[in-house]
Amino acid sequence: MNEPDTVVSELADRLELDRTTIWALCRRFEQWGMAVVEDAPRPGRPRRLSPPPARRGGTTGLL
Template sequence: MAYLKTLVEDGRTEQRVARRARVLLAMTDPDTVVSELADRLELERTTIWNLCRRYEAYGVDVVLDAPRSGHPRELSPPTKSRGGAVGVL
């Protein structure tokens, strides 16, 4: 659980990862009510239960994003406008 606390407290952690860590930390408390936790974190109850099931099956690594199949997205460079300014509104 120290790893999860570190993720939550580190300001550089992506918010989706920190949110998953918060859920798992909250679920260690036997008095946690899933519907209240879902409301507080603005999640669906099924999302919390699915995360808990994945945690039981795979361990703490479920807080991190799983590798995705397919070609990674690429951003194209901005186009130049007639005036020569790029990205100016």
């Protein structure tokens, strides 16, 4: 099995993040488990997805 420092370094390189960010995520996961994946509630109006912009001819970018 790989050493934790090696795995963290490889992840940091692959995700283009700092190693300390990866370690912080590991600590959060140890504390909260899979709940870490869920986004924290935020104040304000909930986000909404907008439809893609219309293309030439008036069609949208949807399938």
